[in-house]
Amino acid sequence: MNAVQHRAVPENVQAVATLLASCDRAREKVQVAGGGTLSGMGYPPERLDVTLSTAALTGIVANERADLVVAAQAGTPIRDIANLLAVQSQFVPFDAPHAQYATLGGTLAAGWLGPRRHHYGRLRDYLIGSTIVLADGTVARAGGMVVKNVAGYDMSRLYVGSFGTLGVLVQANLKTTPRPPHARLFLAPLPEETRDRACAQLSALRVTPAAAFWVHGFNAIDGDDGDEGRILALLEGSDALLERATLELRSALGRAGVPETHVIDAGAHEGFERIVDAYVGCVGQRSVTYRLYPPPDAAFSCALRLHELVHRFALRRETIVDVMNGDVVLRVSDLDAHAFGTKIEAFDDALHAAEPGAQIVAGDHPSRPYLRVWGAPPPGIERMRELKVRFDPNRTLNPGCFIGGI
Numbered sequence: 304m305n306a307v308q309h310r311a312v313p314e315n316v317q318a319v320a321t322l323l324a325s326c327d328r329a330r331e332k333v334q335v336a337g338g339g340t341l342s343g344m345g346y347p348p349e350r351l352d353v354t355l356s357t358a359a360l361t362g363i364v365a366n367e368r369a370d371l372v373v374a375a376q377a378g379t380p381i382r383d384i385a386n387l388l389a390v391q392s393q394f395v396p397f398d399a400p401h402a403q404y405a406t407l408g409g410t411l412a413a414g415w416l417g418p419r420r421h422h423y424g425r426l427r428d429y430l431i432g433s434t435i436v437l438a439d440g441t442v443a444r445a446g447g448m449v450v451k452n453v454a455g456y457d458m459s460r461l462y463v464g465s466f467g468t469l470g471v472l473v474q475a476n477l478k479t480t481p482r483p484p485h486a487r488l489f490l491a492p493l494p495e496e497t498r499d500r501a502c503a504q505l506s507a508l509r510v511t512p513a514a515a516f517w518v519h520g521f522n523a524i525d526g527d528d529g530d531e532g533r534i535l536a537l538l539e540g541s542d543a544l545l546e547r548a549t550l551e552l553r554s555a556l557g558r559a560g561v562p563e564t565h566v567i568d569a570g571a572h573e574g575f576e577r578i579v580d581a582y583v584g585c586v587g588q589r590s591v592t593y594r595l596y597p598p599p600d601a602a603f604s605c606a607l608r609l610h611e612l613v614h615r616f617a618l619r620r621e622t623i624v625d626v627m628n629g630d631v632v633l634r635v636s637d638l639d640a641h642a643f644g645t646k647i648e649a650f651d652d653a654l655h656a657a658e659p660g661a662q663i664v665a666g667d668h669p670s671r672p673y674l675r676v677w678g679a680p681p682p683g684i685e686r687m688r689e690l691k692v693r694f695d696p697n698r699t700l701n702p703g704c705f706i707g708g709i
C-alpha cells in the first residue's frame with residue numbers, strides 16, 4: 304500500500320468521472336467508500352492510492368409519488384429515503400443495518416439481503432434504473448424512471464452485489480410499494496425443548512410474518528433468552544389483518560409449549576431494525592460474524608453443527624436464524640482480542656471445511672483480512688473475472704476486495 308493516500312469527495316457525476324479517468328490513466332487504485340456500515344465485508348484493497356467517498360453525492364433526484372418511483376444519489380442515507388417515502392405511505396424494503404448511516408449506493412453494491420425479502424422481494428428487484436461511472440470515466444446509464452418489463456439483460460442489476468469492482472454507482476432509480484399501515488413485533492422466550500416446534504409453527508402460519516427469527520444472545524436485540532433462546536416475529540398489514548394474525552400466532556406458539564408472548568406496537572419497526580443492526584455488530588476487536596445461506600429447512604441443523612464447532616474451539620457464540628429465509632448469522636468471540644486471535648484462524652479453516660459458503664459480514668480483529676472472508680468461490684467465478692477485465696482492465700476499482708481476489 305502506498306505511504307501517501309488521497310481522499311476525494313466529488314460533488315457531482317462529472318467530478319467522479321474526471322477523478323476516475325485520471326486515476327485510471329495514472330494506474331492509481333481507488334477504493335469506493337459509502338457510509339462504512341458494511342466495512343466488515345470483503346478484503347482490504349491490495350493497494351490503495353485514492354479513497355473516493357460518496358458523502359457529497361446526496362439528495363433525492365426525482366420523486367414521482369403517483370407513479371411509485373423515486374430516484375436518489377448514491378451517497379444518500381437509507382434512512383433519509385425511508386423517511387421521505389413514509390410520509391407518502393410508501394416504502395422500499397432496504398432492511399440495511401444502521402440505516403441512518405448506510406448509503407443507497409453502498410447497500411446496493413454490497414448486494415445486501417434483507418430479512419423481509421421472502422415477503423417483498425430482494426432490493427435489486429426494486430432497482431429500475433441507474434447511473435454508473437466506469438473505471439475509465441465513462442458515464443453509463445441503464446433503465447430509467449418507468450416500471451416496465453425490460454427486453455434483454457437489465458444492466459442495472461449487474462452492479463448490484465459487485466462490491467464496487469465494476470463501476471461507481473452515482474444514482475439509483477427505485478420503484479416503491481405501498482407501506483403497510485401497521486406493524487407489530489412479537490417476543491417470546493423459549494422454554495426447554497420448544498425451539499424446533501415454535502419455529503415450525505411460525506413457518507406454517509396462514510398469515511406469513513414479514514420477518515421471523517430465532518435468537519440466542521445478541522443483547523442489543525429486544526427480549527431475553529429462555530432456555531432455548533427467544534423468538535421474534537414481525538407482522539405488517541391492516542388493523543384487521545394484525546388482529547387475526549396475532550390470535551393465530553399466539554395460539555401457534557402456545558401449541559409449541561411457549562407460555563408467554565410479548566407484543567410491541569409502538570416501536571415495532573425500531574425493534575426490527577435492532578435485529579438487522581445486530582447482523583454487523585462487533586464486540587470490540589474480539590469477535591467475527593459469519594453469515595450463511597442454507598435452505599430454510601436446513602437452517603437449524605446448520606446452526607447446531609456450527610455450535611458444536613464453536614464449542615470445540617472454546618469460543619463464545621451468539622446466533623440469529625432467519626426462520627423465513629434460512630439465513631444463519633453466527634458471531635463468535637472470546638474474552639479479549641489476544642485470546643480470540645490465537646483461535647480464530649484455525650476456527651475459520653474448520654468452519655469453511657464444514658460450510659464452504661460461509662461469509663464474514665463483521666469483525667474488527669486484525670486477523671480478519673487473513674480469513675476466508677468470502678468463503679468458497681461460486682461456480683461462475685471465471686465469468687466474474689471476465690467481467691472485471693472487460694469493465695476495469697487496469698484493476699482501478701477496489702482491486703482484490705471482492706470474492707476470488709477480484
